[in-house]
């Protein structure tokens with residue numbers, strides 16, 4: 001660093017940032033400290049005081065003029081703060097280096113008061129420390145062996161003090177030393193603890209936050225239907241999605257070349273060569289009628305929720321996988337009236353009491369007679385028209401086809417060992433996707449399978 005840096009501007013010293021500025025001040029402190037130590041020995045305290053603080057053109061004023069004033073605003077504030085700190089530094093040392101002989105006649109009170117001022121100066125300096133580095137500088141400033149304030153006081157006050165004042169100076173100096181030491185220790189320990197906290201790396205993985213989902217709308221509709229049938233004495237059974245042709249077709253009175261098999265074109269498993277028979281993805285839940293009756297004697301009252309498969313091309317109303325709830329009731333005295341009553345009860349529970357129902361004759365190989373079951377259109381109230389004209393949902397018919405059903409064909413009982421003369425019953429197969437679409441106003445069956453959260457979230 002050039003001599004007499006305080007006579008030059010920062011820019012001519014090539015300093016343009018805070019790091020450069022703080023180095024300049026470090027250097028200034030060193031210069032002042034050694035000058036003062038020298039002067040104290042030579043009894044030239046007053047000269048140092050004048051040169052730095054007091055008369056003519058003292059250095060602190062030159063600093064103000066050359067370092068603060070011409071400096072661009074972004075750095076100016078920093079320089080100003082450094083200068084304030086430096087003023088305090090010089091002030092404290094000048095006070096501490098003040099030769100005691102000048103204090104003659106002022107007695108112990110004066111001494112106590114001087115020490116109190118020093119302690120306050122120390123407290124202020126400590127309060128201004130922002131980090132461990134600042135604390136380190138303050139520690140050296142006060143406790144440094146060569147030029148620390150405490151050392152300076154020992155040299156200038158304690159050693160040369162007259163014997164009557166020595167005990168007071170010694171006592172006050174001790175008090176100040178203890179204060180400085182303990183306060184610094186406290187602050188340094190706190191800063192180290194803080195730094196440790198900051199450095200502490202938490203190696204544990206954050207816990208897994210499991211988002212709570214909701215049941216898929218199809219599951220919810222299954223549940224609604226199950227609850228309705230539970231209330232009238234049905235129970236739930238489930239069966240395999242991979243079936244044999246026997247259960248899927250033959251035992252349901254659909255022999256190999258029956259034309260309805262065309263409607264149920266489906267996926268067959270590729271089995272290892274030589275495996276006898278075939279396996280297929282079930283085309284409906286009806287096979288569970290057979291499996292249930294094989295297993296238990298009448299009375300039977302079951303519903304069968306499940307997924308079924310057909311080789312349909314996907315569009316707004318078709319999907320290769322969809323859902324059904326099969327129903328079967330077989331007992332010794334079940335009539336067509338029980339059948340229609342049960343179906344009506346279910347539909348009114350599901351859609352509300354105001355819907356009307358109707359049967360149309362239909363055909364299924366495993367029921368006789370067979371019906372197609374319709375419900376009055378839930379969109380236009382059965383009128384076939386809406387405010388904007390013909391109802392698009394029922395195409396003006398006022399009715400919507402809901403599901404197939406019928407009285408169990410006596411031929412089916414032959415496959416499960418029931419006596420067709422003693423038992424009778426009814427069966428139905430409800431397409432769940434369609435039902436859910438009607439009830440919840442969904443116009444594309446694909447929405448059930450895309451798992452788009454924006455869709456799913458609408459049915460919490």
Ligand code: DAH
Nearest residue numbers: 284286404405406427428429
């Ligand atoms: N299994 C038929 C289908 O998937 C639906 C069906 C109709 C089931 C009439 C029945 C029934 O139990 O009696 O097309």
